[in-house]
Amino acid sequence: xxxxxxxxxxxxxxxxxxxxxxxxxxxxxxxxxxxxxxxxxxxxxxxxxxxxxxxxxxxxxxxxxxxxxxxxxxxxxxxxxxxxxxxxxxxxxxxxxxxxxxxxxxxxxxxxxxxxxxxxxxxxxxxxxxxxxxxxxxxxxxxxxxxxxxxxxxxxxxxxxxxxxxxxxxxxxxxxxxxxxxxxxxxxxxxxxxxxxxxxxxxxxxxxxxxxxxxxxxxxxxxxxxxxxxxxxxxxxxxxxxxxxxxxxxxxxxxxxxxxxxxxxxxxxxxxxxxxxxxxxxxxxxxxxxxxxxxxxxxx
Amino acid sequence: xxxxxxxxxxxxxxxxxxxxxxxxxxxxxxxxxxxxxxxxxxxxxxxxxxxxxxxxxxxxxxxxxxxxxxxxxxxxxxxxxxxxxxxxxxxxxxxxxxxxxxxxxxxxxxxxxxxxxxxxxxxxxxxxxxxxxxxxxxxxxxxxxxxxxxxxxxxxxxxxxxxxxxxxxxxxxxxxxxxxxxxxxxxxxxxxxxxxxxxxxxxxxxxxxxxxxxxxxxxxxxxxxxxxxxxxxxxxxxxxxxxxxxxxxxxxxxxxxxxxxxxxxxxxxxxxxxxxxxxxxxxxxxxxxxxxxxxxxxxxxxxxxxxxxxxxxxxxx
Numbered sequence: 010x011x012x013x014x015x016x017x018x019x020x021x022x023x024x025x026x027x028x029x030x031x032x033x034x035x036x037x038x039x040x041x042x043x044x045x046x047x048x049x050x051x052x053x054x055x056x057x058x059x060x061x062x063x064x065x066x067x068x069x070x071x072x073x074x075x076x077x078x079x080x081x082x083x084x085x086x087x088x089x090x091x092x093x094x095x096x097x098x099x100x101x102x103x104x105x106x107x108x109x110x111x112x113x114x115x116x117x118x119x120x121x122x123x124x125x126x127x128x129x130x131x132x133x134x135x136x137x138x139x140x141x142x143x144x145x146x147x148x149x150x151x152x153x154x155x156x157x158x159x160x161x162x163x164x165x166x167x168x169x170x171x172x173x174x175x176x177x178x179x180x181x182x183x184x185x186x187x188x189x190x191x192x193x194x195x196x197x198x199x200x201x202x203x204x205x206x207x208x209x210x211x212x213x214x215x216x217x218x219x220x221x222x223x224x225x226x227x228x229x230x231x232x233x234x235x236x237x238x239x240x241x242x243x244x245x246x247x248x249x250x251x252x253x254x255x256x257x258x259x260x261x262x263x264x265x266x267x268x269x270x271x272x273x274x275x276x277x278x279x280x281x282x283x284x285x286x287x288x289x290x291x292x293x294x295x296x297x298x299x300x301x302x303x304x305x306x307x308x309x
Numbered sequence: 310x311x312x313x314x315x316x317x318x319x320x321x322x323x324x325x326x327x328x329x330x331x332x333x334x335x336x337x338x339x340x341x342x343x344x345x346x347x348x349x350x351x352x353x354x355x356x357x358x359x360x361x362x363x364x365x366x367x368x369x370x371x372x373x374x375x376x377x378x379x380x381x382x383x384x385x386x387x388x389x390x391x392x393x394x395x396x397x398x399x400x401x402x403x404x405x406x407x408x409x410x411x412x413x414x415x416x417x418x419x420x421x422x423x424x425x426x427x428x429x430x431x432x433x434x435x436x437x438x439x440x441x442x443x444x445x446x447x448x449x450x451x452x453x454x455x456x457x458x459x460x461x462x463x464x465x466x467x468x469x470x471x472x473x474x475x476x477x478x479x480x481x482x483x484x485x486x487x488x489x490x491x492x493x494x495x496x497x498x499x500x501x502x503x504x505x506x507x508x509x510x511x512x513x514x515x516x517x518x519x520x521x522x523x524x525x526x527x528x529x530x531x532x533x534x535x536x537x538x539x540x541x542x543x544x545x546x547x548x549x550x551x552x553x554x555x556x557x558x559x560x561x562x563x564x565x566x567x568x569x570x571x572x573x574x575x576x577x578x579x580x581x582x583x584x585x586x587x588x589x590x591x592x593x594x595x596x597x598x599x600x601x602x603x604x605x606x607x608x609x610x611x612x613x614x615x616x617x618x619x620x621x622x623x624x625x626x
Contacts, residue, residue: 050422101607107421108368112562113606115555119599127593234552238429245426276441283430290427291415 017149022271023264028156028225030263031163032058035218036240037247037255038166039211045187045250046207049110053094053118055237056125057212060087061219062228063125066134076139084216090121091212095205118233125230133227136220155224162221166214167256174252183207187250242286248296257297262286317570318484325476329469341585342472346540348580349475353533355560355572356482357526362558363566364490365522366502367417368425370554371432375405375527377439377549379534381446384544388454395460398535405531406524413520432551439546451545458539471540478536479573482529486569489525498522559598563605565612574613 036054043051064086068079098117102109138155145152174180185193186203194200219228243262247254262282269281289296332341354372361367382401386392392400416427439446446452458465458474465471489495497518500508509515538544556579564575587594609615 050425098603102610103607104610108362109606109610111368111422111425112558112602115558116599116602116606119595119602123593123596123599127596238433238551241426242430245423249422274441277437280434280437283434287427287430287434290419290423290430294419294423 014149018271020148021150021152022267024150024152024156026264026267027260028159028263029267030243030260031159032218032222032236032259033240033243033262034163034256034259035166035214036236037243037259038170038252039214040240040244041250041252041255042170042211042214043207044244046183047099047186047204048107049099049114050107050241051094051208051211052111052114052237052241053121053233054211054215054240055233055235056118056121057087057091057215057233058219058222058236059125059228059230059233060090060121061216062136062223062232063129063134063219063230064216065136065220065223066129066228070134070136080220083220084213087216087219088209088213091208091210091215092205094212095208099204099208100201118237122230122233129230131230133229134223135227136223138224139221142224153225155221159221159225162217163256166217167252170252179206239282242282245296246286246289251296254296318487322480325480326473329472343468344581344584345577346468346472346475347537347584348577349472349479350533350537350540351557351560351576351580352479352573353475353482353536354526354530354557355564355576356479356486356569357529358557359561359566359569359572360486360489360498361522361526362561363568363571364495364502365498365519367519367523368421368428368558369523369526370425370429370551370558371412371435372526372530372557373549373551373553374432374435375409375530376534376537376553377435377544377546378405378408379531380538380544380549381439381452381534382531383535383538384452384455385445387456387539388452394456394458394535394539398532401535402528402531405527409524409527410520413523414516417516417519417523429551429554432554436546436550439549446546449546451543453543455538455542455544457542465539475536475540478532482532483569483573490569494518494521559602561612563601563612565609565614567611568614571612571614578613 036058039054039057040051043049043054061083064083065079068074068082069076072079074082094114094117098113099105099110102113138153139158140154142153142155145154172180174184182193182198183203183206185196185198186200186207190200193203222228239262240259243258244250244255245258246262247256247258262285265282265285266278270278273281328345329342332338354376358369358372361369379398379401382404383394383397386397386400387394412431416424416431419427440449442448458471465474490498497508497513500511500513501515501518505515534549537548560575560579561572562575563578564573565571582597583594587597605612609619611618
């Protein structure tokens with residue numbers, strides 16, 4: 010009996026970790042999309058998640074729109090914010106460098122955070138879970154149905170992106186910009202449009218992540234920065250710019266946090282993941298699945 | 310950019326010395342010397358950051374961590390063990406320097422985003438430790454009972470005395486840094502900024518110079534931390550989290566990171582904005598920071614110190 014509860018406990022940590030990790034993974038994928046196409050690290054990525062959660066609260070709970078309308082409306086709204094980020098903060102910069110771009114996205118994230126505080130205030134908001142809150146007992150672990158939705162959406166996002174970048178003309182055009190923007194524009198690809206599109210795409214993924222995580226963790230105006238830092242770490246862990254890397258990095262990061270806080274010390278929950286990231290950066294800077302060449306090329 | 314502006318430094322020196330006297334006579338700003346103490350403390354950190362980020366081109370998102378290490382080394386050793394404050398200040402600087410020596414070489418091999426992530430991770434880890442080691446640091450509630458500074462019986466017990474102490478340190482750091490920038494070391498740093506490959510082809514030990522600047526910045530931040538702790542007689546960990554590291558980046562971006570003057574101007578402006586002028590906006594001051602930061606990055610890539618150059622070019626054409 011004792012052993013069964015231990016496995017139950019470990020299973021609980023694993024499932025919680027993978028759920029949190031799925032959110033990190035989705036944000037990290039958003040990082041990778043923008044980074045691949047534009048070489049910008051978008052520190053406002055976490056704000057998309059926050060906006061997704063809070064906009065859904067307004068549309069679904071406050072305005073009473075049915076899920077089927079509120080969901081796409083939220084994603085659309087946040088996508089527009091993503092395009093605005095590109096237009097207002099990234100494109101006007103005359104001499105872009107890694108540093109100015111980081112600062113520009115940081116500045117935009119401050120604006121979004123302030124706007125969110127103005128609109129929704131400082132209280133955390135809840136959303137109804139997609140299929141109720143009756144926990145499922147599973148080998149001694151207690152699982153919220155919403156956890157499956159989170160992991161399910163990660164799988165859905167991963168599959169859709171694989172198809173989008175592998176099979177569609179638009180996706181291939183975006184990948185071409187990632188490889189070589191000059192060559193891409195020579196073959197008639199509108200590079201600027203692709204840049205906007207990459208922001209739109211990752212904003213929409215962030216919005217989805219926000220909508221599905223809110224029933225588990227609630228959402229308030231200042232959650233973006235923490236998510237952005239964690240997901241940036243996840244993207245680094247897996248190898249910046251690699252989609253499978255971002256997903257694996259996110260899942261690993263979530264699991265480390267969950268196991269670390271459960272088994273060692275919950276006080277140091279935030280430190281465990283970062284120590285692992287530091288270790289990876291120091292000993293294998295390209296990340297677990299990353300390309301060494303790429304990590305050496307980037308500079309200020 | 311490189312000639313010593315002796316006249317500018319002298320004028321600045323006089324203004325700083327005269328400021329408390331002027332402030333005393335203008336009712337609305339009598340408390341400004343108090344704000345200037347903080348501006349001075351932040352200037353110490355931004356001067357180091359300007360050398361690291363503006364001149365050498367290496368981002369650091371962990372200056373707040375060294376600032377915190379300085380504050381806590383001073384706080385713990387003086388309040389708990391009753392050691393001499395100046396000795397503790399020196400111990401803090403040496404300790405921060407050693408930590409920087411430990412973290413620096415591995416971090417500074419990384420570039421761009423990777424360096425940003427590594428330094429940010431280190432900064433967060435330090436801030437978690439400050440929050441969680443309650444027996445040592447007092448945890449999130451902070452620690453009290455840090456004594457005032459005194460030197461041979463002379464107590465730095467008024468705002469005015471502390472003002473002169475802090476700004477004396479700022480001047481020393483500024484003049485030392487100006488000299489560094491103009492020396493061979495400064496040329497090596499700028500060479501690293503333009504091209505690491507070219508710099509190392511010229512025989513510059515790139516990593517060594519980066520680590521030296523990193524250590525220098527860490528020690529200045531630690532000094533600032535000690536001064537902060539002795540001024541408030543109280544420290545708590547939220548002062549030293551990553552958002553402060555980002556605020557430091559805002560300071561030098563606003564002032565202009567490619568000149569040491571920018572470090573002081575940016576630190577001063579942001580300090581006055583957040584302590585005085587943005588009270589009206591209360592919690593929405595973050596929106597103002599966002600707007601300032603965005604406008605400066607887009608329209609003034611060299612910060613406020615770049616304005617004279619823009620005006621000159623405008624008149625010529």
